[in-house]
Amino acid sequence: MLSALLVMAVIAIVLGAVLGYSAIKFRVEGNPLVDKIDAILPQTQCGQCGYPGCRPYAEAIASGEADINLCPPGGEEGIHKLADLLGMEFKPFGGNTVIKPKAVAFIDENICIGCTLCFQACPVDAIAGAAKQMHTIIASECTGCELCVAPCPVDCISMVPIREKITAWKRKYPEQTLVPAQ
Amino acid sequence: MRTRYQFHGGIHPPGNKTQSTQCSIARVPLPSRLVIPFRQHAGESAKPLVRVGDQVLKGQLIGMPDGFVSSAVHASTSGTIAAIDMQPIAHPSGMPDLCATLIPDGKEEWFPHAAVDYLNSDPAELRRYLRMSGVVGLGGAVFPCDLKLRPLRNHPNRNICTLILNGAECEPYITCDDMLMRERAAEIVQGAEMLRFMLEAREVLIGIEDNKPEAIAALQQAVTDSGLPFEVVVVPTIYPSGSAKQLIRILTGLEVPSGKLPTDIGVQCFNVATTYSVYRALAHGEPLLSRIVTVTGNVRHAQNFEVLLGTPVQELIALGEALPDTNRYIMGGPMMGMELASTDVPLVKGGNCIIAASDKLFPPAPPALPCIRCTRCAQACPADLQPMDLYWFAQSREFGKAQTFSLFDCIECGTCSYVCPSHIPLVQYFQFAKSEIRAREQDNLAAEHARERHEFREYRFEREKQEKAEKLAAKEQAVRQAQAAANPGVAAVQPEIQAAIDRAREQAAGVEPKNTGNPTPQQQAEIAEIEAQREHIRDLAKSAVEHTNGHDKN
Numbered sequence: 168m169l170s171a172l173l174v175m176a177v178i179a180i181v182l183g184a185v186l187g188y189s190a191i192k193f194r195v196e197g198n199p200l201v202d203k204i205d206a207i208l209p210q211t212q213c214g215q216c217g218y219p220g221c222r223p224y225a226e227a228i229a230s231g232e233a234d235i236n237l238c239p240p241g242g243e244e245g246i247h248k249l250a251d252l253l254g255m256e257f258k259p260f261g262g263n264t265v266i267k268p269k270a271v272a273f274i275d276e277n278i279c280i281g282c283t284l285c286f287q288a289c290p291v292d293a294i295a296g297a298a299k300q301m302h303t304i305i306a307s308e309c310t311g312c313e314l315c316v317a318p319c320p321v322d323c324i325s326m327v328p329i330r331e332k333i334t335a336w337k338r339k340y341p342e343q344t345l346v347p348a349q
Numbered sequence: 350m351r352t353r354y355q356f357h358g359g360i361h362p363p364g365n366k367t368q369s370t371q372c373s374i375a376r377v378p379l380p381s382r383l384v385i386p387f388r389q390h391a392g393e394s395a396k397p398l399v400r401v402g403d404q405v406l407k408g409q410l411i412g413m414p415d416g417f418v419s420s421a422v423h424a425s426t427s428g429t430i431a432a433i434d435m436q437p438i439a440h441p442s443g444m445p446d447l448c449a450t451l452i453p454d455g456k457e458e459w460f461p462h463a464a465v466d467y468l469n470s471d472p473a474e475l476r477r478y479l480r481m482s483g484v485v486g487l488g489g490a491v492f493p494c495d496l497k498l499r500p501l502r503n504h505p506n507r508n509i510c511t512l513i514l515n516g517a518e519c520e521p522y523i524t525c526d527d528m529l530m531r532e533r534a535a536e537i538v539q540g541a542e543m544l545r546f547m548l549e550a551r552e553v554l555i556g557i558e559d560n561k562p563e564a565i566a567a568l569q570q571a572v573t574d575s576g577l578p579f580e581v582v583v584v585p586t587i588y589p590s591g592s593a594k595q596l597i598r599i600l601t602g603l604e605v606p607s608g609k610l611p612t613d614i615g616v617q618c619f620n621v622a623t624t625y626s627v628y629r630a631l632a633h634g635e636p637l638l639s640r641i642v643t644v645t646g647n648v649r650h651a652q653n654f655e656v657l658l659g660t661p662v663q664e665l666i667a668l669g670e671a672l673p674d675t676n677r678y679i680m681g682g683p684m685m686g687m688e689l690a691s692t693d694v695p696l697v698k699g700g701n702c703i704i705a706a707s708d709k710l711f712p713p714a715p716p717a718l719p720c721i722r723c724t725r726c727a728q729a730c731p732a733d734l735q736p737m738d739l740y741w742f743a744q745s746r747e748f749g750k751a752q753t754f755s756l757f758d759c760i761e762c763g764t765c766s767y768v769c770p771s772h773i774p775l776v777q778y779f780q781f782a783k784s785e786i787r788a789r790e791q792d793n794l795a796a797e798h799a800r801e802r803h804e805f806r807e808y809r810f811e812r813e814k815q816e817k818a819e820k821l822a823a824k825e826q827a828v829r830q831a832q833a834a835a836n837p838g839v840a841a842v843q844p845e846i847q848a849a850i851d852r853a854r855e856q857a858a859g860v861e862p863k864n865t866g867n868p869t870p871q872q873q874a875e876i877a878e879i880e881a882q883r884e885h886i887r888d889l890a891k892s893a894v895e896h897t898n899g900h901d902k903n
Binding site for chain 2: 209290332333334335340
């Protein structure tokens with residue numbers, strides 16, 4: 168009886184030590200769920216969700232603060248992916264959400280006064296320029312977040328929808344009507 | 350006799366090849382206008398090197414390769430560049446692309462060119478030369494040829510370094526490779542030797558389907574004449590034996606693993622027309638300016654033509670004399686080709702065949718019926734896939750599952766659609782799914798890039814903040830030092846004063862006050878007595894003072 172208790176106690180101590188050691192040794196920095204959510208988000212950093220960037224939104228989702236249907240650039244597909252990841256039900260966008268086509272910002276260089284406000288607002292450093300110098304958008308880096316549009320004091324920034332190019336062309340869903348056999 | 354292996358599935362569509370092999374290859378009269386797209390190859394578009402109004406010579410470089418997967422573009426004849434703009438091209442999207450419009454001057458004046466002594470050249474230099482000659486795969490994939498020529502010698506499985514020449518030409522109606530092999534077999538064999546030299550391959554196999562006896566005879570004769578140890582292998586006629594992976598399987602018995610390239614198993618495959626253009630490039634210094642095109646189908650004169658790149662397709666159709674009931678045109682074969690939205694498009698490096706189609710020749714497919722999972726597509730699939738499952742995933746947009754079912758091993762040969770009893774356009778679904786998956790991968794890359802830039806920006810803000818704080822601290826330090834420098838007297842004795850203060854503090858801390866420890870009751874009683882006496886004396890003193898004060902008043 169005593170020896171059995173002793174054996175169990177020793178096993179418990181050893182396993183406890185192993186668990187304790189591995190908790191320190193294999194400690195995961197940060198929340199891996201946040202990374203997984205962040206990987207689904209489109210990284211436009213636009214703040215349309217109400218959080219200052221994609222990662223804060225991912226953190227808010229992970230902690231259960233935020234809903235999964237707040238990201239218009241991710242589209243309904245993004246909601247589906249988030250729902251799958253988190254084991255939740257799909258939730259449609261709220262009534263006043265507008266899903267815009269992909270666009271890049273465009274600076275009218277004739278109007279630009281070189282105030283630098285837009286590139287302070289740009290979350291991905293996609294605007295080149297300096298004080299009292301004309302600014303321009305680096306189109307390949309622009310995520311289309313529109314954060315530069317509001318700060319511009321002379322309204323010289325407009326959003327130009329991306330036209331479909333031959334290199335980035337997608338095949339359409341093969342339209343066909345299934346008819347019942349006679 | 351070499352053992353020939355079989356690949357899974359395959360079909361036997363009617364060949365319809367004899368119509369266009371009755372006459373030899375004809376030259377096309379110089380058209381009045383050539384439209385030369387800058388992207389006639391897989392990969393990045395070439396960068397224009399000429400300006401509107403420039404006079405160019407035949408074979409002059411007009412488009413510089415731009416990027417790793419890219420190829421050069423040349424002026425197909427001498428003349429004037431009339432425009433560089435977006436022109437309609439043969440593309441399934443129907444979208445225009447950047448093209449140079451060349452008005453020929455009729456002189457066919459060549460840009461200076463010379464043969465390359467390839468035996469005494471560095472292979473890397475030869476590859477660069479082929480890239481600058483615009484040689485790409487003419488079988489249909491138009492993949493830059495130079496990228497396929499990196500030597501196999503570092504490959505672990507060295508003893509299977511096999512070069513395969515693809516002369517199978519399995520798709521119905523197309524006969525351009527057949528006619529090329531019949532008429533220019535010696536040049537093809539020379540080209541094969543050049544490719545073998547660059548690859549350092551040990552054996553060269555030339556695979557030709559048994560429905561081309563003239564081409565087989567011509568190539569066998571050319572190989573015998575050249576004295577080179579090449580082998581012409583006759584393969585049975587089955588569609589799609591001309592697909593690289595399937596031909597490799599037939600000739601060597603090896604299977605290219607999923608997601609790998611033929612080079613990974615020590616085999617490289619080139620189309621015979623590509624081999625011919627490699628020969629023209631190295632033996633004559635001529636860049637790729639023309640190709641053989643079959644004009645066939647619903648036409649009066651089905652024939653093969655040697656066509657300058659950029660020739661409008663409608664001029665070819667005019668040469669073939671399309672019959673009045675022709676209602677559409679197909680570029681490529683009936684299995685894998687695409688319907689042309691307009692015939693006002695240029696012929697490009699990948700255009701091997703123009704088929705005039707009528708409803709009589711190609712009856713429109715009846716409406717698709719639901720999939721009954723009969724698995725005929727799976728039996729016929731040369732890539733050994735399960736098209737009925739892929740179809741299910743593609744039509745419900747479950748792309749991840751389609752990928753796990755090896756969607757990207759599909760060669761889009763059209764065999765499944767051909768055998769489907771429900772007439773489902775299976776290949777279109779697979780093309781749609783592949784295109785969606787590629788677009789998603791692009792989006793993911795862009796998102797990853799944006800994330801990195803955003804994180805770097807935040808890091809930069811943090812760094813700037815820290816730098817500012819450090820600068821401020823340094824400034825304060827400097828001010829203090831400057832003050833100290835201004836009052837050297839105080840500064841000199843400052844440490845001594847500080848030391849004295851410290852010493853005094855230490856002493857104060859070291860001395861223990863006496864009689865503060867727990868006094869005994871006797872001592873407490875004594876203290877209390879002394880205190881009482883003191884109080885008494887204080888009272889006496891007070892009353893004495895009051896007394897004297899009162900006395901003074903009196």
